[in-house]
Amino acid sequence: MLNPHPTRYAELNGVLHVLVTGAQQALGESFVGAYVQGSFALGAGDLHSDCDFVVAVRGRPDAAQEAALRALHRDLPDRDGHWFGHLEGSYAVAADLRSVDGLGREWLYVDHGHVEMTWSTHCNQPWTRWVLREHGITLVGPCPVELVGAVPDEVLRGSARTGLASLVDDIASWCPSDVAWCQRYLVVQASRCLYTVRTGEVASKRDALRWAMVHGDPRWRPLLQQVLADRDLGLDPQDPPRPGSLEAAREFAAYVAAEA
Template sequence: MLNPHPTRYAELNGVLHDLVTGAQSALGESFVGAYLQGSFALGAGDLHSDCDFLVVVRDHPTAAQVAALRTLHRDLPHRDGHWFAHLEGSYAVADELRSVDGLGRAWWYVDHGSDELVLSDHCNQAWTRWVLREHGITLAGPCRVELVDPVPDDVLREQARAGLATLTDDVLGWCPPDVAWCQRYLVVQACRSLYTVRTGQVASKRDALRWAMVHGDPRWRPLLQQVLADRDLGLDRQAAPRPGSMDAAREFAAYVAAVA
């Protein structure tokens, strides 16, 4: 039975219904369950968020199942409505999802707004598992805690520290530094990583920014306030960062990597 009201957005709930029923049709008996993780699971999803999903499957999808999933995802982003273009998620193999021993395995994945299904470890990270197990929203299937073992704090912290070492290069490698959204994303990711290192948990973007304002060095507060205030501007690829803000974001990321 499908969860009829997983989010506060009626349109998104309809999109998720189409996603789950389409996945069930494509996967047949291999379908185990479908879940929300990411910002909506953390209680912070809004119109500027993507909607992160995870569909759990019994085995690696067959060629025929992958073809059916590709047909589904080539269709969904091109339907009318805001939320069809804001889905992102993976098809997680149950045995690989169970414990941290399966971290980093590649699953079939669709990027935010994309209509292409590719193999990627994007959703197979310690923090996505933690969010799924601790806060995930069931769309269909068994309770998520039946599928995922607890994620040890030291594993979360280790992955967060490792990511901070190359965070600026990683982010600006795919997100142009002359786009304002990328400046904000770099700052937010640094805050989220520091939060995980210090607490052994995962916070939403907004909550991580607010936590850093309270617990971080006060000299970074104007930068964090700017990023928080500008978040509602959304993604505009033509909008340049505020003067000096990208340099400040780089300096902040370096500071966080050092103190973490």
């Protein structure tokens, strides 16, 4: 039976129902279960979040199943309602989920707001796997801990340290430096990586910023407060960073990398 109230937003719950029933029709007996992960699973999802999902499948979708899933995700963003355009997730092969040996394998993935699916490792990373196992919300199917193997502490911390080493360049490769949202994203990701290195867990964006205010060097509090206060502004390609904030964000990322 489909979970009727997975989030506090009735409209989103209806959208997830449409997503799950559509995936079940496309996959048939290959469908294993569907889950919410990401910010909503961490208890921090709001109207400025996307809704991250994972659908577990018995095997890599065949040509007919893939075509049906692609048709589903081309259709969903065009439907009326806020949340149809704010889904992001992957169709995860169940065997890949059983241990860290399956990390980094490509799954069929739809990006936030996109209509074309790709094969990507986006949702098959240590931090996404940890959130799914430890906090995933079951829409239908077995409990996540029955499907997802534990992510060892050293794997989670190691992935955060590795990400920090190239964080500034990685974000700059796809997120323009003259957009305020990209400045905020850099600070958020650096904060989340530091949180993971220190605690061996994964935090939401908001909680990672607040944690860094308390546990980081006090000189970074104004920057962290700025990013937290500006979060509700969302993504506006015409909105430039506050004066000096991009430089401060890069300095903060360097500080975090050194700390980690």
